Amino acid sequence: MALLTSILWGSYYASVEQIVKHIDIKTNLIIHYAISLFGFSVWSYFDGSFKEDLTKIQTIMPWMLISSVSTFIAAYCSVAAVKSGGASLASIIEISYPVWVVLFTSIISKKNNFTPNIIFGGLLIFIGTLLVVKSNPQ
Numbered sequence: 001m002a003l004l005t006s007i008l009w010g011s012y013y014a015s016v017e018q019i020v021k022h023i024d025i026k027t028n029l030i031i032h033y034a035i036s037l038f039g040f041s042v043w044s045y046f047d048g049s050f051k052e053d054l055t056k057i058q059t060i061m062p063w064m065l066i067s068s069v070s071t072f073i074a075a076y077c078s079v080a081a082v083k084s085g086g087a088s089l090a091s092i093i094e095i096s097y098p099v100w101v102v103l104f105t106s107i108i109s110k111k112n113n114f115t116p117n118i119i120f121g122g123l124l125i126f127i128g129t130l131l132v133v134k135s136n137p138q
Contacts, residue, residue: 013087020083029075092132096125 044050081090
């Protein structure tokens with residue numbers, strides 16, 4: 001599933017680069033999320049997960065708010081980055097997100113998730129990103 005996600009995000013970025021040449025970022029996101037809302041609504045209706053999960057929402061509401069606000073802002077920033085720098089550059093810069101996942105997971109779970117390999121890998125990601133950004137002739 002993670003590999004399929006990676007492939008689909010590649011398709012997403014390449015198509016968004018074409019879309020935002022013609023319409024506003026916000027319009028793109030409205031249409032994108034309307035289609036997603038419809039699709040997930042139908043899916044969750046038929047598998048019964050939404051009705052079941054409604055009983056659990058109150059206990060995780062702070063996390064739902066953090067996740068939703070983060071997604072809202074990140075979606076705009078992601079598409080804005082594609083519009084301003086192109087899909088390739090935006091995706092290369094965004095590839096540093098695993099480092100932030102480890103950092104935030106460490107803070108939230110109060111566990112030290114940093115191992116020497118994670119630190120070294122994170123440094124390589126940042127160095128690679130810096131090399132790509134610095135060599136981009138914009």
